[in-house]
Amino acid sequence: MSKRIILNETSYFGKGAIKEIVNELKGRHLQKILVVTGENLLKFGIATKVTDLLKNDGIDFEIFTDIKPNPTIENVKSGVESCKKFNAEAIVAIGGGSIIDASKAIGIIMTNPEFSDVRSLEGLAETKNKSLPIIAVSTTSGTAAEVTINYVITDVEKKRKFVCVDPHDIPVVAIVDPDMSAPMPxxxxxxxxxxxxxxxxxxxxxxxxxxxxxxxxxxxxxxxxxxxxxxxxxxxxxxxxxxxxxxxxxxxxxxxxxxxxxxxxxxxxxxxxxxxxxxxxxxxxxxxxxxxxxxxxxxxxxxxxxxxxxxxxxxxxxxxxxxxxxxxxxxxxxxxxxxxxxxxxxxxxxxxxxxxxxxxxxxxxxxxxxxxxxxxxxxxxxx
Missing domain, CATH: 1.20.1090.10 (Dehydroquinate synthase-like - alpha domain)
Structure with a gap:
């Protein structure tokens, strides 16, 4: 039986790896970016290390932070609306598993609108199109969401979490910069x-x-x-x-x-x-x-x-x-x-x-x- 391996198109590892984000966006001709991150990551100057790079290079972006530690269906829906309103061409996700997981769901729905009912993504969703391009920047050292083809969403109404597995959701670029995870408590x-x-x-x-x-x-x-x-x-x-x-x-x-x-x-x-x-x-x-x-x-x-x-x-x-x-x-x-x-x-x-x-x-x-x-x-x- 054949074995399948799916990895990011490109990965960067090491101190200063976040500096490659601008080159990746420009090389892919992506100009309007939804930055998905957490309020505390902005507050404590972690996510701003990335947004400053975008700002200094004149890349147009909007920030979305409405994501809970265990991202919910409503968080995903809200992110999709923000993505549509801004006409985003790509997502830069800065955070741990919750941020990157929510970004995957947002990116998949943007290119596969027939799955706008977030629950329909559970399990092996048969999406037809690759996600909106995601550049995932990890700020924790645990989930590896930046390299995986799965994500987890919380269904608050039914008091359960569900796993979604989809090769189309993997971030095109993974950034693993130890400077981004070093401030973890x-x-x-x-x-x-x-x-x-x-x-x-x-x-x-x-x-x-x-x-x-x-x-x-x-x-x-x-x-x-x-x-x-x-x-x-x-x-x-x-x-x-x-x-x-x-x-x-x-x-x-x-x-x-x-x-x-x-x-x-x-x-x-x-x-x-x-x-x-x-x-x-x-x-x-x-x-x-x-x-x-x-x-x-x-x-x-x-x-x-x-x-x-x-x-x-x-x-x-x-x-x-x-x-x-x-x-x-x-x-x-x-x-x-x-x-x-x-x-x-x-x-x-x-x-x-x-x-x-x-x-x-x-x-x-x-x-x-x-x-x-x-x-x-x-x-x-x-x-």
């Missing part, structure tokens, strides 16, 4: 960094994994294991490593899918507004325990790149436990909550959460097929 650095680790691990063990994506994911896992603690502490070199690690992980999982860590995290964000990275991090080791019997020797490889000693003397069960323990220690060290009750989850909601997780687009990729009771029991194990 410690808590955001921790949760987005753990999100990157979840992407790398789930992509590594998913049913669709193969040699090329394994290579990407295991390198990302290694970089995160070595760098996340120091990145959270504020070390710039470690934050630069994390920016690279999350992008490498994105190259992989975008093409092979994820698993039930994400399926179970999505309803936590939708119902309790738990930040996505934190929700994923909280679910990670509980799901890894469930999946252990269906992952071959991959946990041993994870333990190896995490620096676990004495693996050659361990049997599979011992190596699996060593990997899970090392991952949990990293989560503890960067202050990820251990229990669902710590973020307000009620036991009476577990059935609804589990039903939402079972219906999630990420569930089929999990290495071990879960039942509804399995999902409920995993939630209960960390209540």
């Amino acid at each position: 410690q808590g955001l650095c921790a949760s987005t960094g753990m999100d990157a680790l979840v992407h790398a691990i789930e992509g590594y063990i998913t049913k669709g994994a193969w040699e090329l994506t394994d290579m990407l994911h295991i390198k990302a896992i290694e970089l995160i294991g070595k760098s996340l603690r120091q990145a959270v502490a504020g070390d710039f070199a470690a934050r630069e490593e994390m920016a690279l690690a999350q992008y490498i992980a994105g190259m992989g999982f975008s093409n092979v899918g994820l698993g039930i860590v994400h399926s179970m995290a999505h309803p936590l964000s939708a119902l309790y507004d738990v930040p996505h990275g934190k929700a994923c991090a909280m679910m990670l080791t509980a799901v890894l325990k469930f999946n252990a019997s269906s992952t071959g020797n991959k946990y041993r490889e994870i333990a190896r790149v995490f620096g676990v000693q004495g693996l050659e003397k361990m049997n599979k069960e011992e190596a699996d436990k060593a990997a899970i323990d090392a991952i949990q220690q990293l989560a503890d060290d960067v202050n990820i909550p251990k229990h669902l009750k710590d973020v307000g989850v009620k036991e009476s909601d577990l059935k609804f959460l589990a039903e939402s997780a079972m219906a999630d687009a990420c569930t089929p990729g999990n290495p071990k097929d879960p039942t509804l009771d399995d999902i409920i029991n995993i939630y209960k194990s960390i209540m």
Whole structure:
């Protein structure tokens, strides 16, 4: 069976990479730009690093900031209206996963107006046209939304998040400039960094994994294991490593899918507004325990790149436990909550959460097929 890899047309990585935005816009003859970003990114002078470049070069742009941390259907509709009103030719998205995810939905609807009902984009939407060109500038080191072909939107009315997968939505240009993510507060650095680790691990063990994506994911896992603690502490070199690690992980999982860590995290964000990275991090080791019997020797490889000693003397069960323990220690060290009750989850909601997780687009990729009771029991194990 053939394997497919989809990546950005062009990517830039490194300090000062944002300076390439103007050249990319000019080279593509794009003059009217909708800048999609967050109010705080403007307030604290992060997004303005990009808008100043556009202003200094005389590029016409308008700023759109009406996006919540878990972007909603209404946010997308509002963005589409702003895009139409301005007659935008392209989108420059400056932010983390929420900003870039919303930009993908806006860009797709602009070129595929028959999908203006945002819910119709759920799953594998059969759009005909490529998105309005998007240049994605990441300001966190976790989601890798700048390189993926998927995005997540929150349906407030139905209290759920839905995943959209569409090769037409990938940004044409990805900008991963460590200067843009360096100002992250410690808590955001921790949760987005753990999100990157979840992407790398789930992509590594998913049913669709193969040699090329394994290579990407295991390198990302290694970089995160070595760098996340120091990145959270504020070390710039470690934050630069994390920016690279999350992008490498994105190259992989975008093409092979994820698993039930994400399926179970999505309803936590939708119902309790738990930040996505934190929700994923909280679910990670509980799901890894469930999946252990269906992952071959991959946990041993994870333990190896995490620096676990004495693996050659361990049997599979011992190596699996060593990997899970090392991952949990990293989560503890960067202050990820251990229990669902710590973020307000009620036991009476577990059935609804589990039903939402079972219906999630990420569930089929999990290495071990879960039942509804399995999902409920995993939630209960960390209540």
